[in-house]
Amino acid sequence: MTTATTTPNSAAKQSSGAPVIQMIGVSKWYTPEFQVLDACSTSVQKGEVVVVCGPSGSGKSTLIKCVNALEPFQQGDIFVEGVQVNDRATNLPKLRSRIGMVFQNFELFPHLTIMENLTLAQRKVLKRGKDEADAKARKLLQRVGLSDQAPKYPGQLSGGQQQRVAIARALAMDPVAMLFDEPTSALDPEMVSEVLDVMVELAREGMTMMVVTHEMGFARKVANRVIFMDKGAIVEDVPTEEFFGSPRSERAQLFLSKILSH
Amino acid sequence: MDKIVDWFSIFWQESAEGTGTYAYTLLLGLQLTLEISVIAAVVAFVMGSIVGVCRTLPSPLVRRLSGAYVEFFRNIPLLVQLFLWYFVLPELLPRDIGMWLKQVPHSNFYTAAFGLGLFTSSRVAVQLSAAITSMPRGQKMAATALGLTTRQSYTNVLLPMAYRIVFPPLTSELLNLIKNSSVALTIGVAELTQSARNMDSYTFQTFQAFTAATLIYLVLNITITAVMRRIEHGVAVPGMLVAK
Amino acid sequence: MFSNFDFQVIIDALPYLFLQGMVFTLKLTLLAAIFGTIFGTVLALMRLSGVWPLPQIAGAYVNFVRSLPLLLVIFWFFFLVPFIAQKMVGSPRPIPIDPFLTALITFSLFEAVFFSEIMRAGIQSLPKGQVAAGYALGLSYTQVMRRIVLPQAFRNMLPVLLTQTIVLFQDTSLVYVLSLNDFLGIAGKIGQRDGRLTEMYIFAALVYFLISFAASQAVRRLQAHTAIIR
DSSP: OOOTTOOOOTHHHHOOSSOSEEEEEEEEESSSSOEEEEEEEEEEOTTOEEEEEOSTTSSHHHHHHHHTTSSOOSEEEEEETTEETTOTTSOHHHHHHTEEEEOTTOOOOTTSOHHHHHHHHHHHTSOOOHHHHHHHHHHHHHHTTOGGGTTSOGGGSOHHHHHHHHHHHHHTTOOSEEEEESTTTTSOHHHHHHHHHHHHHHHHTTOOEEEEOSOHHHHHHHOSEEEEEETTEEEEEEEHHHHHHOOOSHHHHHHHHHHHTO | OHHHHHHHHGGGSBOTTSSSBHHHHHHHHHHHHHHHHHHHHHHHHHHHHHHHHHTTSSOHHHHHHHHHHHHHHHSSOHHHHHHIIIIIHHHHSOHHHHHHHHHSTTHHHHHHHHHHHHHHHHHHHHHHHHHHHHSOHHHHHHHHHTTOOHHHIIIIIIHHHHHHHTHHHHHHHHHHHHHHGGGGGGGTOOOHHHHHHHHHHHHOOHHHHHHHHHHHHHHHHHHHHHHHHHHHHHTOOTTSOOOO | OOTTOOHHHHHHHHHIIIIIIIHHHHHHHHHHHHHHHHHHHHHHHHHHHOOTTHHHHHHHHHHHHHTSOHHHHHHHHHHHHHHHHHHHHTOSSOOOOOHHHHHHHHHHHHHHHHHHHHHHHHHHTSOHHHHHHHHHTTOOHHHIIIIIIHHHHHHHHHHHHHHHHHHHHHHGGGGGGGTOOSHHHHHHHHHHHHTOHHHHHHHHHHHHHHHHHHHHHHHHHHHHHSOOOO
16 A cells, blocks of 8 residues: 555646536525535546545535435535536436446346446437447446356345446446445445445546545545535545644544544 | 036026026126226226326325325225216216217226226325335435436336335235126126126026136136236346245 | 206205214124124134144135135125024024124124234234243243233234225125115115215215225324334
8 A cells, every 4th residue: 555645646636627526605404494514615626536524414425416416405506517507407317427426325226137237327318229338338347347247136246246336337327527425334344445446446547536435545545635524514625635634623633533543 | 426416517507698508607707807807907007007106206296196096096985986987977977978978888897997997006006106115215316316317217217126016915906906896796797796696596506606606716816826926936136035 | 067966865865874874884894893803813813823723724714715806705695694594593494684794794704804914914023032021921822912912913003904994994885785774875775766876976985085084094193103013
């Protein structure tokens, strides 16, 4: 392992121009009394890897689900490649197909084979032909090391394998960015690393990523920035070195000490 | 042995209606039971699927309408529903249409089939929407996140699983439907139960007539249960549990 | 379309419809639900007893009755009960039996099958530890069932039992085929007599709807309030 503070993802440094994801003052209420997001603003540049962390219930999952409008929000704006997510005129299916998402519980479709899981949206949303979709799927399965699992069903795979399939399924859409919502939280400990390895590789290849996770090792290794959230607000949004070097807020310090002592 | 032959002999007697033997009368009844059931099952499946999906859509208006549909068909006895369609509806329609409706040939047969179908559709709708809502929320999210539209999410992701989940309860609904088709006799359809009664009223061999109908229903039940179980195992998803 | 809808016919018929018809229907529903639950519980215990041949007998009964239409069962019983009574009393000819009693016997025995499946599910959903704990305290089988298992199963399943009772309430309308004086039967007779079937059937549908709907809403509320004991 390289030293913690290096940022191998150099693509981020070079990028310029409009961010891939931009959030401006996003607020969300479940009920008038219960606010889950409080004026969150941040942006993710092309090729950048941003880790979002914070205690449970801090709103981090909700925040990244706002990016592809899986969660509605009442105030603020989100832009993906300049397209406004919260504009009624926006074609959401099209926008969503440009952002890959990986869920905590994999959410593979249990009635479809691994191959069909990878090709369904390619064909229905991107209107790719069967051969093209199949070829793409095979390439990606090979990349996550699961070529031989193509004809199987999700229920026949381990958790770690299912999550790697889920990553491949998202990549099959040629996304401009990937969102990860606690991708390793539902996994048995021995399967965490096989998923993280795939994610590290993806980061090093220059994929734009927004990752909600408690895996601080992953953050140190590949993240350009770390966002720390608490009670629905973004408390810290700093370069990785700075976050692990000198977390400024008390809450972040407490959180880090808890996480790292594990 | 003679006694048994004697016992059965009634079935080979020419029926009083003069259309063949009593065994033949019963088979005609069975045929009507099956025809009503097939039409009703199709109606129940189609309408139940539409209404069931509507009950899970976000729009409050659609939900309320589909909810009202279910409550209407669930809270009125089947027999009364058939009376509503058969005796009341033609009176409420404009005169000409009402008159025409009364003269449609076999209108009682179609009333029974569609009435039974609509009655059962509310039960199918409840099962299906329960299955859809029982699926992890993430499934719909994952489909949405991939860019599938609501319609595509339902046809490709939610419904294929939901139909597998509701397969066992739908099997028992199908069996219920076949049994319920006997209510058609109240509007004059000579389905299986009624043909047993007809045979009884001509021959006074009540025991034989009812026994024959009972056996036919039993065989029907066993056959359909076996077939549905076959299908259930055929469509089972590998890696997921199926009841043996 | 309601221009010649005759409300007076309904108003005139109200006492007869409710004091006689609905009383018949409700009495039949409630008594059949009670007897059905009792017999159903016995069937469930037989099925779960594991003592040959009790599970086989109960299972055969349940599966047999479940595959028959209620109408056919009604016809069977109205044919058979007088003969059974004749055998029991030793009378030279079949004894005519009160139609209400016959209907009650029919519905109790028929619906018991559905109540038994509910009770069986209720018993099976209890943790095995409950029975073990009962035996460990030195209770007998009867005591474990009566004091521990059945009360919990009954309480957990009460909403389902009540829902089945609403189904039973609707099912009782089928005694119409025997021209008994239940709610629907009387509505039909008056409608026929006065040539006002439209009014009477709409009214009957409305009454059935209101009662079933109100009852199922009440059950739903009950369900939300009673937490399942696990």
